[in-house]
Amino acid sequence: MEASVKRKKFSISSLTYKQQKILISITFLFVPVLLLILFTYVPSIFMFGYSFTDWDGISPTKNFIGLSNYKLIFSSPDYFRPFIVSLYYIVAAFIQIALAVCISYLISFRCRFANLFKGVYFFPSLINSVAISFIFIFFFRPGSTLDTILKLLGLGKYIQLWLQNPHLINVSLAFVSVWRYIGYDIVMFSAAMQSIPTDIIEAAEVDGANRFQQFIHIIIPGISTILKLLVFLSITGSLAAFEIPYIMTGGGNGSMTFVIQTVNFAFQNYRVGLASALAVILLIISILVFVIQRIVLQSRGA
Amino acid sequence: MVRRKMNFKDIFLTTLKYAILILLLFVFIVPVLVVFFAAFKTNAEYASTSVLTLPSNFLNFKNFVAAFTEGHMLTGFKNTVIILIFSLAGSVLTGSMSAFVFSRFKSKISKVANFLFLVATMIPMISTQVATFQIINALGLFNTRLAPIILYCGTDIVSIYIFLQFMENIPVSLDESAIIDGANYFQVFFKIIFPLIRPAVATVLITKGVAIYNDFYIPFLYTPDQSLLTVSTALFAFRGPYGAHWEIISAGVILIMIPTLIIFLALQKQIYNGLVVGSVKE
Numbered sequence: 001m002e003a004s005v006k007r008k009k010f011s012i013s014s015l016t017y018k019q020q021k022i023l024i025s026i027t028f029l030f031v032p033v034l035l036l037i038l039f040t041y042v043p044s045i046f047m048f049g050y051s052f053t054d055w056d057g058i059s060p061t062k063n064f065i066g067l068s069n070y071k072l073i074f075s076s077p078d079y080f081r082p083f084i085v086s087l088y089y090i091v092a093a094f095i096q097i098a099l100a101v102c103i104s105y106l107i108s109f110r111c112r113f114a115n116l117f118k119g120v121y122f123f124p125s126l127i128n129s130v131a132i133s134f135i136f137i138f139f140f141r142p143g144s145t146l147d148t149i150l151k152l153l154g155l156g157k158y159i160q161l162w163l164q165n166p167h168l169i170n171v172s173l174a175f176v177s178v179w180r181y182i183g184y185d186i187v188m189f190s191a192a193m194q195s196i197p198t199d200i201i202e203a204a205e206v207d208g209a210n211r212f213q214q215f216i217h218i219i220i221p222g223i224s225t226i227l228k229l230l231v232f233l234s235i236t237g238s239l240a241a242f243e244i245p246y247i248m249t250g251g252g253n254g255s256m257t258f259v260i261q262t263v264n265f266a267f268q269n270y271r272v273g274l275a276s277a278l279a280v281i282l283l284i285i286s287i288l289v290f291v292i293q294r295i296v297l298q299s300r301g302a
Numbered sequence: 303m304v305r306r307k308m309n310f311k312d313i314f315l316t317t318l319k320y321a322i323l324i325l326l327l328f329v330f331i332v333p334v335l336v337v338f339f340a341a342f343k344t345n346a347e348y349a350s351t352s353v354l355t356l357p358s359n360f361l362n363f364k365n366f367v368a369a370f371t372e373g374h375m376l377t378g379f380k381n382t383v384i385i386l387i388f389s390l391a392g393s394v395l396t397g398s399m400s401a402f403v404f405s406r407f408k409s410k411i412s413k414v415a416n417f418l419f420l421v422a423t424m425i426p427m428i429s430t431q432v433a434t435f436q437i438i439n440a441l442g443l444f445n446t447r448l449a450p451i452i453l454y455c456g457t458d459i460v461s462i463y464i465f466l467q468f469m470e471n472i473p474v475s476l477d478e479s480a481i482i483d484g485a486n487y488f489q490v491f492f493k494i495i496f497p498l499i500r501p502a503v504a505t506v507l508i509t510k511g512v513a514i515y516n517d518f519y520i521p522f523l524y525t526p527d528q529s530l531l532t533v534s535t536a537l538f539a540f541r542g543p544y545g546a547h548w549e550i551i552s553a554g555v556i557l558i559m560i561p562t563l564i565i566f567l568a569l570q571k572q573i574y575n576g577l578v579v580g581s582v583k584e
């Protein structure tokens with residue numbers, strides 16, 4: 001009886017503030033850190049382990065096979081091809097960023113309906129990835145949207161099999177990726193441009209700088225931090241391209257990306273060891289890009 | 303602003319600028335608009351008319367009904383809403399509580415945990431799924447709604463930084479005066495800090511909510527069961543049976559976009575702000 005009365009009296013306020021700090025640190029961080037370790041760190045370590053085995057993902061036995069998975073990936077062109085495919089996405093990402101900078105410049109200064117333009121350009125980046133994929137399967141289908149528009153413009157002779165031709169497919173898919181994400185870049189750049197003090201631009205104008213000079217000497221330096229950040233984000237994003245090509249083509253006709261290949265090996269072909277090796281390679285590349293990004297951003301940021 | 307007289311060159315440049323911007327509007331609108339048209343066409347009409355032709359009857363909702371019922375979009379919306387509610391509540395709680403510890407206590411525990419989160423920003427979620435799948439499976443969570451819920455709560459680092467940024471701007475003197483008045487740290491968090499970070503909560507709810515609604519990868523891997531389809535995987539399943547029925551696929555695409563469009567029109571400003579805040583972590 002006595003004990004239970006004492007229990008009731010116990011409250012957090014009766015602890016010293018130092019004890020409270022420790023109690024709160026532990027209770028508040030327990031779940032987030034547990035989830036972080038369980039679903040980010042443990043998988044990374046496991047994956048590293050699997051990559052040296054021939055495990056199929058089901059059987060209880062895993063045989064250690066050393067670096068064989070890695071050797072296989074780097075020696076056979078089939079496994080290596082997705083790296084080349086990701087180059088399409090990287091080139092597209094650079095074009096996307098360059099275009100986004102120009103468009104943001106057009107809508108950020110003396111532009112009527114700027115919000116309407118920004119809104120329409122940005123909305124695709126909010127659309128569900130399956131919906132976007134279907135919109136563009138439809139768009140590229142023979143005789144569908146793109147072909148009809150080309151005919152209407154008298155450009156019918158340029159009609160292609162946009163998603164069947166292995167030489168074109170990655171260009172088509174990279175276009176979809178640009179269509180989807182450019183609005184995000186535009187929003188970021190125009191926010192950065194709007195934070196450039198107007199008196200700097202006006203002073204340059206008084207001094208006789210033309211628009212192009214203003215763009216090169218004021219606007220670009222003014223958005224350099226966000227520009228670098230987006231360049232790095234788009235490199236990692238290009239290497240991890242998955243949803244749109246997977247839904248639109250399933251990786252067929254030469255559109256196999258790195259992640260599609262990994263997913264196929266892991267969940268269809270039961271070659272978890274090999275898939276893990278592929279994933280470890282992607283992880284290492286991502287970390288490298290991240291480290292370079294930190295170095296580049298910090299060296300100028302000071 | 304310096305007002306200059308418009309000369310011929312200026313007029314030309316301004317016209318060119320708006321011509322480019324309007325042309326781009328078409329690039330973004332037309333691919334979606336044709337799908338919108340197709341969603342209202344009958345099968346025969348779809349086959350016989352050009353994609354650019356308006357549907358004869360904008361009140362033909364048959365395709366939408368088919369997508370909703372036969373196409374399992376209703377199941378998809380139900381599951382997505384359940385997953386959204388739980389994972390958003392989870393993220394807001396875990397995110398704001400971790401951010402509180404990181405911003406207010408500079409203890410060893412706080413520093414170590416903060417470091418763990420920082421390092422994790424380097425690891426792309428997409429690359430570790432091969433092994434995450436084994437863990438989910440071992441925990442018996444495969445084909446349960448708990449799998450996506452836990453993964454959405456657990457892999458989120460950006461929202462911690464959104465909260466952290468916000469809390470750094472709340473003066474510590476506010477906590478201190480509450481403590482002088484006899485409050486404990488739990489009360490400081492729930493009664494003082496949490497109400498003040500409402501804008502950050504809104505930002506996290508929107509950005510995270512959109513990301514979860516649009517995600518395909520996680521439900522595709524972890525909840526393939528037909529009764530557990532989300533909007534993404536339900537729509538993805540249209541590929542097989544409706545391969546020849548683009549008018550029904552189109553209706554599904556439009557259905558899935560309606561909630562997004564409403565959210566965007568209502569919360570445009572917050573969405574833009576959320577993006578900018580979320581990108582400049584650290």
